[in-house]
Amino acid sequence: MAIAQARAAPVDKQAAEAAIAELAAAFGNRLVTSLAVRQQHGNTTTWLPNEPPDGVVFAQNTGDVQTVVRICAKHHVPIIPFGTGTSLEGHVNAPFGGVSIDFKDMNRIVAVHAEDLDCVIEPGVTRKQLNEHLRDQGLFFPIDPGADASLGGMAATRASGTNAVRYGTMKDNVIALKAVMANGEVMTTARRARKSSAGYDLTRLMVGSEGTLGIITELTLKLHGIPEAIASAVCPFPSVEAACNATIMAIQTGIPVASIELLDELQVKASNAYAKLGLKEVPTLFLEFHGTESSVAEQARRFADIAADVGGGPFDWATKPEDRTRLWQARHDAYWAVIQLRPGAKGFATDVCVPISRLAECVGETKRDIESMGLIAPIVGHVGDGNFHVSVLIDMDDAAECAAARRFVERLAERALAMDGTCTGEHGVGQGKMKYLPAEHGEPAIAAMRAIKTALDPANIMNPGKIFAMNP
Numbered sequence: 001m002a003i004a005q006a007r008a009a010p011v012d013k014q015a016a017e018a019a020i021a022e023l024a025a026a027f028g029n030r031l032v033t034s035l036a037v038r039q040q041h042g043n044t045t046t047w048l049p050n051e052p053p054d055g056v057v058f059a060q061n062t063g064d065v066q067t068v069v070r071i072c073a074k075h076h077v078p079i080i081p082f083g084t085g086t087s088l089e090g091h092v093n094a095p096f097g098g099v100s101i102d103f104k105d106m107n108r109i110v111a112v113h114a115e116d117l118d119c120v121i122e123p124g125v126t127r128k129q130l131n132e133h134l135r136d137q138g139l140f141f142p143i144d145p146g147a148d149a150s151l152g153g154m155a156a157t158r159a160s161g162t163n164a165v166r167y168g169t170m171k172d173n174v175i176a177l178k179a180v181m182a183n184g185e186v187m188t189t190a191r192r193a194r195k196s197s198a199g200y201d202l203t204r205l206m207v208g209s210e211g212t213l214g215i216i217t218e219l220t221l222k223l224h225g226i227p228e229a230i231a232s233a234v235c236p237f238p239s240v241e242a243a244c245n246a247t248i249m250a251i252q253t254g255i256p257v258a259s260i261e262l263l264d265e266l267q268v269k270a271s272n273a274y275a276k277l278g279l280k281e282v283p284t285l286f287l288e289f290h291g292t293e294s295s296v297a298e299q300a301r302r303f304a305d306i307a308a309d310v311g312g313g314p315f316d317w318a319t320k321p322e323d324r325t326r327l328w329q330a331r332h333d334a335y336w337a338v339i340q341l342r343p344g345a346k347g348f349a350t351d352v353c354v355p356i357s358r359l360a361e362c363v364g365e366t367k368r369d370i371e372s373m374g375l376i377a378p379i380v381g382h383v384g385d386g387n388f389h390v391s392v393l394i395d396m397d398d399a400a401e402c403a404a405a406r407r408f409v410e411r412l413a414e415r416a417l418a419m420d421g422t423c424t425g426e427h428g429v430g431q432g433k434m435k436y437l438p439a440e441h442g443e444p445a446i447a448a449m450r451a452i453k454t455a456l457d458p459a460n461i462m463n464p465g466k467i468f469a470m471n472p
Helices: 013-030 035-040 062-075 127-137 151-156 202-206 240-252 265-275 293-309 321-332 334-339 356-373 399-418 434-441 443-456
Strands: 055-058 079-082 099-102 109-113 118-121 174-181 186-188 214-222 229-236 259-263 284-291 316-318 346-353 379-382 387-394
Touching: 013 055, 013 062, 013 099, 035 055, 062 079, 062 099, 062 174, 062 214, 079 151, 079 214, 109 127, 118 127, 127 151, 151 214, 174 202, 229 293, 229 321, 240 259, 240 284, 240 293, 240 356, 259 265, 265 321, 265 334, 265 379, 284 293, 284 321, 316 321, 321 334, 334 346, 334 387, 346 399, 356 379, 356 387, 356 399, 387 399, 399 434, 434 443
Parallel strands: 055 099, 079 099
Antiparallel strands: 109 118, 118 214, 174 186, 174 214, 229 284, 229 316, 259 284, 259 379, 346 387, 379 387
């Protein structure tokens, strides 16, 4: 297979067996070592090869996590946290072997402080579970990556999604957290106060660390009131560039849209077939506006004027809640729609993010790359903040096609960096994008990351083989 990553040297077999034996004594049938379950806890949603752990522990509380960490630390065995397995860059793979901690049973909503607009939850709570719990209180948590991901995993990968243009990403919505560190101790990064200047910002250090510094066992999250009015619309455009230019103008003129999602013509075709949408197969924006009845109407009118200026429109409104749900479910199902375009092919998604002023240029050049390389690769994007995704469909048994896809991904990352963007807007680094980090940050920044990692995890047992290599 042309696109592959060699499995790193595994941990010492005797050490792994000793750790597994101790964990079995501590957890009984909550430690699982069957191959099927271990493979389910390796990478499952991308082109990267599956690298299963040596065992999986189903933790039920912070004490369980501490026990796993202390046993693994004694035997120098890696630990890999696992939420729902929806990450896209190999974050849950176990390239050195080790023990996966599954958080599906740590799914309690500990407290909701409606008067303070915050809540405290365990890491296995999913975004849908939380919002169902909050609905009757008139509150919601806005970060929506599409998949019903666990909130612990979303924090670990610094996720965002469709609402990020208005509500920010996970780094903006995590107030505080608790994490079990490599020595087995529990670190609390902050209190519930909305602002503090008391020392280092440890919360943001942990958000996006992908389990390489510690294991999140509790989160305090910002909440928002459910808007008085919500309106969704679909707006077609004559070209991807026109759709991007409309987006740029909307952001630059200060229209507070909640979501602006781009689907290119191939993605619209796929979504039509999968979700029975019946849209015109041209580049299209899905939009959502939040606010009062009057403010939503004003936002929509202003955007309609901008769209018309670049040849877009007319709007197709989705005013009923069930119509909005159907529309956005189709957007969230984009990956599953894409893989139907080429049965038997493997789909993998990659993303970049650029300054909003460079968005049209970056997307346009990417489209030309797809065409010149002969790839099938629909584009979708959270374009309100300059972030877009490409889902490449390839025959993994065709070496030439795999090589072309790999080069395409490299060119996309290089293009984003050349435009002062990032190689990953929200997927994270994991294994898949490690090689781009030195070009994005520079060696002094990577050295600083290594120093932090060494200080907090000197034995390198916390999700090793992710973000950067400890021995460059």
